[in-house]
Amino acid sequence: MPQSGNGDSGRLRRYTVQEGLNPEQRFEHWRVWYGSAVETPMRLEKAVNKTPVSFNPSAINLAGPGFSLIEMHNAPALGAWAPNPDAADLRLAYFRKAPGLTLTLNGVPEPVSPGSVRFIDTSLGGSFDAPEGFHALQLNIDRSSLRVSEAQLRSLLRLPDLAKHPIVGTFVVPALMSWKRPGIDRAAAGTADIFRSVMATLVGSLLETPVSDELQKPAIGRAVKKYLEASYDDPDLDVAMVAERFNLSRRSLFYFFENEELRLGERIRALRTRRALELLLQADAQKITYSEIAASCGFTNMQSMRRAVKEFTGMNVREIHRSESDVRVALQQLRESLNP
Structure with missing residues (x-):
């Protein structure tokens, strides 16, 4: 091999x-x-x-x-x-x-x-x-x-x-299935850190030996991001749910995201806002009510979506179509900040 x-x-x-x-x-x-x-x-x-x-x-x-x-x-x-x-x-x-x-x-x-x-x-x-x-x-x-x-x-x-080992399903297989992303060969050092972290986390669990938080950090960070990407539209998703899903304390979870551009709660909000902007920019967006868009993106109500859109674009929801080019620039910046 x-x-x-x-x-x-x-x-x-x-x-x-x-x-x-x-x-x-x-x-x-x-x-x-x-x-x-x-x-x-x-x-x-x-x-x-x-x-x-x-x-x-x-x-x-x-x-x-x-x-x-x-x-x-x-x-x-x-x-x-x-x-x-x-x-x-x-x-x-x-x-x-x-x-x-x-x-x-x-x-x-x-x-x-x-x-x-x-x-x-x-x-x-x-x-x-x-x-x-x-x-x-x-x-x-x-x-x-x-x-x-x-x-x-x-x-x-x-x-x-x-x-059937929980770490295999949570960390190993997701890492293996998501490796073919553009430019991965140019970011081999970071990829090496993720895979080494994944393997160390699994081996530590199997051998019942301690693994430092620093070594686990890339694996857990990557797995949490993938979980958020798949679950952001659940209105109940919050820090407590993520901590329970990965069997971590809130303090540990915050540690794994302390040096990220977006902290954990911010990332959930950004994912929901990204999807909201995509829907608002669609040509047939007028056929969908703002309340329906908010619900489909995981916002608990329309007011939460309005505040998030305003925060990330500087515009009100009703201004999106009048400044479409500026919104698309803001949306691309948001996508880049959400890259794993």
């Missing part, structure tokens, strides 16, 4: 099988790329399929300081790798789609269910049997940065599927 990157900037690489190749050539193309792209030499063979499956694999790899991430749509194949004692990463794999996949680690073959999350150790040999291919994301973090000992690593590798 790809090894952790070094340096301050990221490297984003994409791979797809070339067009115009016959099935045999497509498999050979994938086999050659696979063998050269992974840190641990991998041998690929064709899977024995009961029914024909299209061979159309692809991969995206992001490598940065102390981490790498690969998202792969693997075609039907049998894969095997030899032990690599030089492997120094902690590797976590999320198998989004895995029909009929069998993974062999430590000599024990196990079926892999779609949505499974597992630690993988390439310092030991292993193999997979993917008769219908699979879609997986693998996060690799330099183990030394997490201070995971050999004994702790062995303990993590013995764990079964982690998909």
Whole structure:
């Protein structure tokens, strides 16, 4: 699998099988790329399929300081790798789609269910049997940065599927599913901080070892922002609800947002205002009452929306269409301030 990157900037690489190749050539193309792209030499063979499956694999790899991430749509194949004692990463794999996949680690073959999350150790040999291919994301973090000992690593590798662990659902999977944002390769240092924080938070929970607030901060901040983005239209959403959702005290929650441009309560209000402005600017906005817009954006009443719009644009609600160009500038600034 790809090894952790070094340096301050990221490297984003994409791979797809070339067009115009016959099935045999497509498999050979994938086999050659696979063998050269992974840190641990991998041998690929064709899977024995009961029914024909299209061979159309692809991969995206992001490598940065102390981490790498690969998202792969693997075609039907049998894969095997030899032990690599030089492997120094902690590797976590999320198998989004895995029909009929069998993974062999430590000599024990196990079926892999779609949505499974597992630690993988390439310092030991292993193999997979993917008769219908699979879609997986693998996060690799330099183990030394997490201070995971050999004994702790062995303990993590013995764990079964982690998909139902609350931290996996709250922090790990959302981080893995949102990584392909524009310019991520130019912000690799910040991305590395988020992924290292996510992994440290998970490992600390699994090993029951303390994790500093500073190390958890990027993971929690990112997860809370995604939760707010999905929930701002709930009029009951407030700081207390967020604290309960993430099992944090209000004091801890405020700490994680103390250096943000928008504090927690301000962010909720800004998200609601952003949506209100988008609706107010729509050509058919006059068909929707202000009260309906306010309710759909999570404001408890129309007066709250009016105050928020005035605060962010300097205009009254009724002035929005008369100064549309100025409002669109204010809306873009608001969107940029809400970037994760």
